[in-house]
Amino acid sequence: xxxxxxxxxRTTHAKSTSxxxxxxxxxEQRHENAVGWAMLLPASILLLLFIGIPVLLAFGLxxxxxxxxxxxxxxxxxxxxxxxxxxxxxxxxxLRNVAVFAVIVVPVQAGLGLLLxxxxxxxVRSSVFFRTVYFLPVVTSMVVVSLLWMFIYQNxxxxxxxxxxxxxxxxxxxxxLNDPRTAMGAIIVMSIWQAVGQHMLIWLSGxxxxxxxxxxxxxxxxxxxxxxxxxxxxxxxxxxRNMILITITIAAMSLFTQINVMTQGGPRDxxxxxxxxxxxxxxxxxxxxxxSAITLVFFLIIxxxxxxxxxxxxxx
Amino acid sequence: xxxxxxxxxxRRTVVRALAATLAIASLATVGGCGEAARAAAKANANxxxxxxxxxxxxxxxxGVQQIIKDYNAxxxxxxxxxxxxxxxxxxxxxxxxxxxxNNLPCLVDVDQPNxxxxxxxxxxxxxxxxxxxxxxxxxxxxxxxxxxxxLYTVGYFDATVALxxxxxxxxxxxxxxxxxxxxxxxxxxxxxxxKLKASGEWTYPFxxxxxxxxxxxxxxxxxxxxQSFGGDLVNRKDYQSSDGVLNGKExxxxxxxxxxxxxxxxxxxxxGSDTALDFVNNKxxxxxxxxxxxxxFQKYAKDYxxxxxxxxxxxxxxxxxxxxxxxxxxxxxxPNKAAAQDYIRFSLQDKYxxxxxxxxxxxxxxxxxxxxxxxxxxxxDMQIFTKISKKYVKMRPExxxxxxxxxxxxxxxxxxxxxxxxxxxxxxxxxxIDGNIQGADGYRKN
Numbered sequence: 001x002x003x004x005x006x007x008x009x010r011t012t013h014a015k016s017t018s019x020x021x022x023x024x025x026x027x028e029q030r031h032e033n034a035v036g037w038a039m040l041l042p043a044s045i046l047l048l049l050f051i052g053i054p055v056l057l058a059f060g061l062x063x064x065x066x067x068x069x070x071x072x073x074x075x076x077x078x079x080x081x082x083x084x085x086x087x088x089x090x091x092x093x094x095l096r097n098v099a100v101f102a103v104i105v106v107p108v109q110a111g112l113g114l115l116l117x118x119x120x121x122x123x124v125r126s127s128v129f130f131r132t133v134y135f136l137p138v139v140t141s142m143v144v145v146s147l148l149w150m151f152i153y154q155n156x157x158x159x160x161x162x163x164x165x166x167x168x169x170x171x172x173x174x175x176x177l178n179d180p181r182t183a184m185g186a187i188i189v190m191s192i193w194q195a196v197g198q199h200m201l202i203w204l205s206g207x208x209x210x211x212x213x214x215x216x217x218x219x220x221x222x223x224x225x226x227x228x229x230x231x232x233x234x235x236x237x238x239x240x241r242n243m244i245l246i247t248i249t250i251a252a253m254s255l256f257t258q259i260n261v262m263t264q265g266g267p268r269d270x271x272x273x274x275x276x277x278x279x280x281x282x283x284x285x286x287x288x289x290x291x292s293a294i295t296l297v298f299f300l301i302i303x304x305x306x307x308x309x310x311x312x313x314x315x316x
Numbered sequence: 317x318x319x320x321x322x323x324x325x326x327r328r329t330v331v332r333a334l335a336a337t338l339a340i341a342s343l344a345t346v347g348g349c350g351e352a353a354r355a356a357a358k359a360n361a362n363x364x365x366x367x368x369x370x371x372x373x374x375x376x377x378x379g380v381q382q383i384i385k386d387y388n389a390x391x392x393x394x395x396x397x398x399x400x401x402x403x404x405x406x407x408x409x410x411x412x413x414x415x416x417x418n419n420l421p422c423l424v425d426v427d428q429p430n431x432x433x434x435x436x437x438x439x440x441x442x443x444x445x446x447x448x449x450x451x452x453x454x455x456x457x458x459x460x461x462x463x464x465x466x467l468y469t470v471g472y473f474d475a476t477v478a479l480x481x482x483x484x485x486x487x488x489x490x491x492x493x494x495x496x497x498x499x500x501x502x503x504x505x506x507x508x509x510x511k512l513k514a515s516g517e518w519t520y521p522f523x524x525x526x527x528x529x530x531x532x533x534x535x536x537x538x539x540x541x542x543q544s545f546g547g548d549l550v551n552r553k554d555y556q557s558s559d560g561v562l563n564g565k566e567x568x569x570x571x572x573x574x575x576x577x578x579x580x581x582x583x584x585x586x587x588g589s590d591t592a593l594d595f596v597n598n599k600x601x602x603x604x605x606x607x608x609x610x611x612x613f614q615k616y617a618k619d620y621x622x623x624x625x626x627x628x629x630x631x632x633x634x635x636x637x638x639x640x641x642x643x644x645x646x647x648x649x650x651p652n653k654a655a656a657q658d659y660i661r662f663s664l665q666d667k668y669x670x671x672x673x674x675x676x677x678x679x680x681x682x683x684x685x686x687x688x689x690x691x692x693x694x695x696x697d698m699q700i701f702t703k704i705s706k707k708y709v710k711m712r713p714e715x716x717x718x719x720x721x722x723x724x725x726x727x728x729x730x731x732x733x734x735x736x737x738x739x740x741x742x743x744x745x746x747x748x749i750d751g752n753i754q755g756a757d758g759y760r761k762n
Contacts, residue, residue: 065755069415069437072757084751089744155586178586180734264529266727267585267734285720286412287755 055299061292068286081293091294093269094277095301101188101273102252109192110244113199114237118229120200121207131204135197142194146261149190153177177263180270187258187271195251199244206240207233242313246306253302274298362395364652364659365421369407369642375675377401382671383663390662395655397423405530415439422650423659426469427532428640429712429722431461435468436716436759441648442466445657451664458639458709459681463716469645470660472669472685473678476705477537477638479626480595480603482619489515494626496703505629509582512601522582523591523600526733534726535712537604538574540628540636543710545570549725550749555715556758558749562725563742570631571729571738578733585733604628607701611677627704639709641678679705716759720752 062081066074085091116134120127137145152158153176160173176186210233218228256275259265265272265280274294282291366384370377384397400421402410408430414420415437426434434440443449443466452460452470461469479494486493489511494500500508512521525533539549546566550558561567577583588594592609596617603609613623627635644663646656669685673692679702680686691698712718728745732738753759 065757067756068412069434069439070756071436071438071761080755084755088748089740175586178734264727266529266730268731268736280723283409284723285752287752290755 058292058295061289062296064289066289066292068288081290082297084290085293085297090269090272091277094272094274097184097271098253098255098273100184101255102249104188105192105252106245106248109196109199110248112192112196114203116196116200117203117207121204134200137194138197142257143261145190145194146258150177150262153186178267180268183263183267183270187262191258199248202240202244203237206237210236245313246309249305249309250302253305362652362655363398364395364423364650364655365398365400366423367411367421368399368401368425369404371401371403373676376672379668379671379675383668387659387662394658395652397659411439418649420647420649422652422656423644423646426461426643426645428461428469428471428643429532429718431468431643431645432463432714433716433719435463436761438648440468440645441650441653442468443470443646443657443660445654445661448657448661451661455681458705458711459643461643461645463714469643470664471641471643471681472672473641473676473680474639474705475607475641475678476701476709477540477604477606477628478701478704479628480605480609481601481624481626482622483624484622485601493624496627496700496707499627499635500629502629502631508602513580513582518599518601520582520584520587521601522577523587523594523602524583524604525591526583526585526587527589529726529730532722534729535722536638538729539712539725540638540710541631542567542570543636544628544631544633545573546633548713549721550713550715550717552713555713555717556753558721558746562749563746567742568738571732571742574729575732575735575738607678608676610698625700627708635708636710637704637708639705639711717749717753717756721749724748
């Protein structure tokens with residue numbers, strides 16, 4: 001938008017003063033560059049301060065025995081943190097849990113979001129209402145949502161009560177969050193419920209960029225609704241799809257808040273995650289070096305997965 | 317004309333943006349310096365600050381405020397004391413981060429088992445003032461935080477744990493009322509649980525506070541059971557390893573017993589959040605809880621006289637009970653150590669100890685103060701806790717590794733009660749604990 005305006009102003013200006021045009025243009029370009037850099041500056045400084053430097057520090061700390069508080073100087077210990085990490089069953093549980101979470105959440109949440117988006121993309125009066133309703137959990141803080149769902153999942157909570165009513169009392173109450181078999185499932189359902197609205201909104205914005213003529217043409221060709229979706233909607237959503245895929249994957253991999261509030265990684269490591277383990281070792285147990293090693297490994301995993309996704313969804 | 321205007325605006329914008337950035341940056345630095353300068357000025361002005369964990373516990377907060385008010389009003393004061401209180405749940409984290417930011421106050425509250433860790437990490441300074449040490453000699457042992465032979469912290473009160481039951485219920489089911497001198501044996505304990513369960517009056521007849529899995533409770537309350545079985549959290553000979561004590565034969569026996577509590581339906585692996593209130597409402601028949609449960613009973617139990625306090629059962633190596641509560645210590649960075657210790661000495665008067673202990677219905681740490689609280693003086697109904705504590709207390713391991721051991725123990729026992737395999741899980745915990753101790757060079761000072 002801004003670029004377009006700038007260019008058009010420049011052309012008019014060049015036309016009106018043709019003899020000094022070239023000189024002014026370079027001078028102006030320089031100024032525009034300066035403005036660009038100046039605008040970039042605050043964000044870059046903040047990014048460097050709060051993302052760049054900490055990331056580099058973490059990479060360095062991963063090879064030391066750094067602790068949050070210690071009277072002894074920090075010492076370089078090579079790959080000791082990593083050997084300890086890879087020999088720890090909890091880490092492998094965490095990795096497995098995150099993988100399960102991502103494998104289920106990514107397609108289900110993306111799919112459900114698309115379904116909702118298609119449903120409310122129709123220009124009917126109630127669509128604004130539904131849009132608001134679906135989006136409501138997104139604006140609610142994850143901590144609040146987690147606390148609410150803890151009550152829902154309780155032994156005598158709403159979920160068990162409702163199922164008991166529906167089955168006329170034949171239901172044996174399940175302690176959803178405290179049973180290794182159900183805990184992860186319970187968290188997955190809640191997480192999808194909370195975040196699906198956001199992805200619905202992104203899908204929706206994608207849907208609205210598809211020109212109406214394409215649908216008209218498809219209709220003239222006698223395409224059914226499904227054929228329209230398959231041949232018009234789906235291909236046109238390519239870039240939206242890629243973006244959603246990558247953002248959901250990263251968000252799913254860094255699962256933390258729900259775990260911290262609801263289960264603390266339990267029962268029996270059934271819901272622990274890589275980020276939760278990193279926070280636990282770093283802050284509860286003050287082993288900064290070890291926690292940094294976890295985050296470094298996690299960083300590499302995300303890099304690889306994102307790389308694979310980029311490769312698979314590249315422009316052919 | 318328009319374009320020159322635009323030019324000027326852009327230039328002005330650039331200048332403004334730069335100026336703003338500079339201004340923010342300089343503000344930040346100046347702000348930082350200002351903070352430090354102000355802190356230094358404060359120290360010079362003979363003003364010392366105390367951090368407490370008492371925000372949210374009104375009575376204790378009022379107690380501290382009273383002590384500070386009296387001290388500041390006394391003619392012999394060596395400095396003016398200021399109070400800053402934190403909620404208990406975030407207190408330890410605040411200290412750790414303040415320590416790494418070099419921002420600690422002069423005096424801090426310390427949960428007694430944390431004393432060695434904070435002493436090792438250079439947060440705490442040993443207490444050396446003669447008058448203070450003399451007074452500290454009057455305190456009961458579990459009211460002090462020591463490490464490597466130095467006294468670091470002193471407490472106004474101590475807490476402990478006990479079994480609570482109703483006399484009428486025990487009588488009806490034919491269960492003996494345990495006494496301080498003769499606690500239940502392991503067989504009696506198991507027998508009592510079986511009888512309570514068989515009565516069918518409660519879904520889970522026994523409540524041990526399993527829901528409290530984010531605090532010290534697991535190590536504080538279940539550690540003593542482990543010790544009574546003959547195991548321990550760490551080998552106390554040199555505090556270098558947990559191997560053989562946590563995952564030894566006795567440790568495994570303990571873990572199996574804990575797991576059976578859930579498996580046999582005696583306890584819920586995720587019990588109520590207010591166990592004392594649940595007991596009052598007869599949601600459980602037997603409660604293993606803290607001394608503080610008594611204040612709930614006194615407030616809400618209509619059958620208060622029916623409730624009986626008993627020590628935890630003897631599982632083979634004598635009954636064991638937990639000890640060590642919140643204490644006060646002085647930081648290494650305190651610029652006015654004489655004043656800090658003078659304040660601590662002042663605060664250890666019997667009348668203040670009595671106020672502080674009474675606030676949470678805990679055991680006052682001096683016999684003098686115990687006389688001032690009717691519940692703890694001769695014939696008082698809380699006196700039994702003093703006896704239990706005196707006879708059976710075993711302090712949590714006095715090692716800087718304790719903080720880590722506690723979090724690991726909590727998680728492991730929680731998982732085991734949820735059905736995890738005892739052998740692998742205990743071995744895993746030992747592996748983690750030993751790894752932590754080695755990673756910190758054995759918690760020695762290099």
